Every structure is written in C-alpha cells, then in structure tokens.
Amino acid sequence: MSGAQASAPARPVDVAVGILMKPNGDVLLGQRPAGKPYAGYWEFPGGKVDPGETILEALKREFMEELGIEVLSADEWCGVEHVYEHAHVRLHFFISREWRGEPQSLENQAFAWQGVVSVEPLLPATIPLLEWIHR
Numbered sequence: 468m469s470g471a472q473a474s475a476p477a478r479p480v481d482v483a484v485g486i487l488m489k490p491n492g493d494v495l496l497g498q499r500p501a502g503k504p505y506a507g508y509w510e511f512p513g514g515k516v517d518p519g520e521t522i523l524e525a526l527k528r529e530f531m532e533e534l535g536i537e538v539l540s541a542d543e544w545c546g547v548e549h550v551y552e553h554a555h556v557r558l559h560f561f562i563s564r565e566w567r568g569e570p571q572s573l574e575n576q577a578f579a580w581q582g583v584v585s586v587e588p589l590l591p592a593t594i595p596l597l598e599w600i601h602r
C-alpha cells in the first residue's frame with residue numbers, strides 16, 4: 468500500500484444519537500461503558516447505524532437495546548462530523564419528546580437527566596451541542 472493510501476481518511480461511520488427532552492427541558496445523558504473507546508465519558512444515547520438500516524431505525528434500536536425505551540417519534544436536528552483517533556464519525560442528532568418507558572441501565576451504564584448539563588467529561592464532539600440545545 469502506498470503512503471498516500473495509508474493516510475487517506477476513512478469514510479465516516481454514521482451514528483444515530485437521540486436527545487430525549489422532557490417538557491421542562493431536562494435531557495438524558497448516558498456514560499459510556501467500560502470496554503468502549505472513551506469509556507467513562509458522557510454522551511447522548513445512540514450508536515452506529517447497521518447496514519440496511521435507516522438512521523431513525525438505528526436510533527430506535529439503540530434506545531431499546533441500551534435503555535429499554537421505545538422512541539415513538541424523533542425529529543432530525545443537526546449533523547456533526549468528527550475525527551477521533553479510533554474513528555471518523557458522522558453524528559445525526561435527533562430530538563425526541565415522545566417515548567414510552569423509563570430508562571433502565573441495560574448495558575450497566577450510568578445515566579442522568581440533566582437540566583444544565585454538569586456531568587463530565589463529555590465526548591468532544593458532543594460538547595458544542597449543549598450550547599445549541601438551550602438556544
């Protein structure tokens with residue numbers, strides 16, 4: 468392989484991310500479990516889109532797998548690309564105000580409802596979103 472090929476950026480991986488928002492503006496954050504890159508960092512729940520899945524389908528699947536929550540509706544809000552050492556990701560952020568169920572820690576992760584987000588550290592690509600949410 469030539470040097471040019473070796474350093475070419477990998478195609479971004481699509482990630483579906485959901486911001487559950489209560490009527491009072493509180494949002495749900497989760498802490499990345501041990502064994503994943505950036506373990507212990509806080510993020511909005513979500514995960515990678517599987518082949519053949521729409522982004523919304525991935526969002527619903529991840530919320531069910533991680534938290535036992537059925538997302539009833541979600542609006543696509545914004546997209547952010549970020550290059551980490553472990554991956555180049557394209558994050559698709561959705562806001563949901565309609566879901567069924569209470570969050571459960573199905574992957575042994577911590578989670579927290581936050582008004583003013585005070586958990587840390589946060590995943591680097593997620594930090595700017597917190598400012599935008601409250602605008």
Ligand SMILES: Nc1nc2c([nH]c(=O)n2[C@H]2C[C@H](O)[C@@H](COP(=O)(O)OP(=O)(O)OP(=O)(O)O)O2)c(=O)[nH]1
Binds near residue numbers: 484512515590591
């Ligand atoms: N869920 C989520 N991922 C985020 C956020 N911000 C951010 O940079 N990411 C990045 C971290 C990861 O590189 C990627 C999500 O991939 P992941 O590894 O958590 O996905 P997954 O649950 O499908 O993981 P796996 O099955 O491969 O273990 O997106 C965020 O707010 N929420």
